[in-house]
Amino acid sequence: MRISFKLNGRLVEADVEPNELLINVLREKFGLTSVKYGCGIGECGACTVLVDGKPVLSCLTLAVDVNGREVTTVEGLAREGGLTPIQRALMEEGAIQCGYCTPGFVMVGEYLYRKGRKYSEEEIRSLIRGNLCRCTGYVNIVKAFKKALG
Amino acid sequence: MKPSTLNTINTHILPRFEYFEPRSLGEALELLDKLGSEARILAGGTDLLVKMKTGALRPRYLINIKRIPGLRYIRVEEGYLRIGALTTWNDLEESPETALFPALLDAVKQMGGLQIRVMATIAGNLCNASPAADSAPPLLVYDAEVVLASVKGVRVVRLEEFFTGPGRTVMRENEMLIEVKVPLRKGSSAFIKLARTSMDLAIASAAVYAEFEGDVVRDVKIALGSVAPRPLRARRAETAVRGLRIGDPSLMDALEVVKEEVSPITDVRSTAWYRREVSKVLVYDALVKSFERAGGVRA
Ligand SMILES: Cc1cc2nc3c(=O)[nH]c(=O)nc-3n(C[C@H](O)[C@H](O)[C@H](O)COP(=O)(O)OP(=O)(O)OC[C@H]3O[C@@H](n4cnc5c(N)ncnc54)[C@H](O)[C@@H]3O)c2cc1C
Ligand code: FES
Ligand code: FES
Numbered sequence: 190m191r192i193s194f195k196l197n198g199r200l201v202e203a204d205v206e207p208n209e210l211l212i213n214v215l216r217e218k219f220g221l222t223s224v225k226y227g228c229g230i231g232e233c234g235a236c237t238v239l240v241d242g243k244p245v246l247s248c249l250t251l252a253v254d255v256n257g258r259e260v261t262t263v264e265g266l267a268r269e270g271g272l273t274p275i276q277r278a279l280m281e282e283g284a285i286q287c288g289y290c291t292p293g294f295v296m297v298g299e300y301l302y303r304k305g306r307k308y309s310e311e312e313i314r315s316l317i318r319g320n321l322c323r324c325t326g327y328v329n330i331v332k333a334f335k336k337a338l339g
Numbered sequence: 340m341k342p343s344t345l346n347t348i349n350t351h352i353l354p355r356f357e358y359f360e361p362r363s364l365g366e367a368l369e370l371l372d373k374l375g376s377e378a379r380i381l382a383g384g385t386d387l388l389v390k391m392k393t394g395a396l397r398p399r400y401l402i403n404i405k406r407i408p409g410l411r412y413i414r415v416e417e418g419y420l421r422i423g424a425l426t427t428w429n430d431l432e433e434s435p436e437t438a439l440f441p442a443l444l445d446a447v448k449q450m451g452g453l454q455i456r457v458m459a460t461i462a463g464n465l466c467n468a469s470p471a472a473d474s475a476p477p478l479l480v481y482d483a484e485v486v487l488a489s490v491k492g493v494r495v496v497r498l499e500e501f502f503t504g505p506g507r508t509v510m511r512e513n514e515m516l517i518e519v520k521v522p523l524r525k526g527s528s529a530f531i532k533l534a535r536t537s538m539d540l541a542i543a544s545a546a547v548y549a550e551f552e553g554d555v556v557r558d559v560k561i562a563l564g565s566v567a568p569r570p571l572r573a574r575r576a577e578t579a580v581r582g583l584r585i586g587d588p589s590l591m592d593a594l595e596v597v598k599e600e601v602s603p604i605t606d607v608r609s610t611a612w613y614r615r616e617v618s619k620v621l622v623y624d625a626l627v628k629s630f631e632r633a634g635g636v637r638a
Binding site: 231232250316318319 | 350351352353354355356357358360381384385388389392393401403405429448451452453454455457458536537538
């Protein structure tokens with residue numbers, strides 16, 4: 190099936206099978222390797238991308254489902270060279286160790302940031318519970334989110 | 340060491356299927372009627388695609404209903420909250436109407452992670468018919484109904500009669516759930532979920548709807564999750580506590596009957612024994628929480 194969608198601001202087309210997953214199409218057809226494969230079953234959030242502005246798990250999304258929609262990955266954020274507030278805060282707070290989970294956190298953070306409101310620490314902890322990090326113990330990630338969103 | 344099933348399964352790929360993307364409800368119902376038992380409806384996919392990846396399900400046809408217009412809404416109308424088939428948990432989370440149903444709001448807040456709530460639908464939660472479906476206990480205590488449509492027409496089924504067993508409902512293979520109807524009520528309510536983390540499925544859960552006169556329990560409805568083959572309305576417990584006072588020591592004794600009403604199993608999340616014991620306590624706690632929400636102060 191031929192699909193067309195907006196990917197990081199650019200209109201793109203792709204030929205995909207109905208059983209192809211968005212994560213594989215983004216990584217393999219478009220080379221967007223920020224989108225990470227963790228568990229494949231919705232538990233870890235490493236594969237999070239924005240579809241029409243909302244955080245979605247690309248490991249549980251059919252590629253055909255984004256036909257006509259707008260997809261944003263980390264590659265689509267820091268245009269004109271500047272990092273986003275959430276990216277900057279994650280760096281400044283040392284919230285990255287191996288970095289495998291980071292793109293997922295960046296996309297959730299970006300979604301929350303674009304809502305244009307403030308979040309308490311309790312809200313932040315609850316809103317990132319769909320993202321697993323095996324390295325940091327979350328303390329610095331929460332600090333970074335508070336810095337960018339608090 | 341025995342490898343876990345997940346290690347032997349490749350969750351990178353989905354098995355093949357024939358794909359349909361109906362643009363109207365009528366077209367979807369025609370497809371369901373024609374394709375029969377080998378077809379599955381795809382909504383948020385957070386249950387279905389996981390089951391297909393792990394090999395638990397292998398449908399020949401997938402009918403993606405997400406492009407059908409007019410199925411995603413939350414409306415208060417004629418004494419009902421009406422939830423469309425494509426309405427997500429996150430839609431409920433962001434909608435002011437949900438506050439009219441505090442037990443449902445409790446369930447929404449504890450369900451999955453943000454991404455799962457953005458993707459997953461309430462209808463999918465009910466149709467998947469897990470005994471642990473978090474929307475079920477709250478919707479059961481509100482006496483919710485589901486609207487089922489097929490090429491033959493529409494029928495309304497009480498949620499209490501909808502579930503028949505784990506993964507099983509009264510829905511016929513040519514039917515689709517198009518709306519959940521929740522009657523507006525004046526009483527108080529609460530839902531409590533016991534889980535290892537809120538991302539996890541419930542070990543056990545309980546919802547209570549109650550109307551109080553002073554501290555006396557008048558009308559009361561009780562439902563439990565994860566402690567029976569299907570989400571359970573606990574009618575005997577309701578009869579047992581009706582007329583009792585909150586804070587009365589006999590209240591906990593009266594709730595002993597919950598332990599007889601449930602029929603839990605032992606699985607990876609908990610033992611049958613623990614589920615039986617904790618059911619009673621969860622109902623008690625949800626009842627007290629409802630009382631406090633109604634403005635009651637315990638003596
Ligand atoms: C990481 C993770 C965490 C989760 N946490 C929770 C949790 O805390 N609580 C909880 O209750 N669940 C949880 N779930 C399970 C799941 O997300 C929910 O059950 C969800 O509501 C299912 O909705 P869906 O739209 O994704 O359904 P789908 O997966 O699209 O469909 C589920 C089933 O219902 C059928 N179906 C869907 N819509 C209709 C319809 N309109 N008419 C007829 N049949 C239909 C499908 O054919 C399928 O058999 C979790 C899942 C994951 C992966
Ligand atoms: S890879 Fe998608 S949630 Fe883990
Ligand atoms: S930094 Fe390694 S998983 Fe989070």
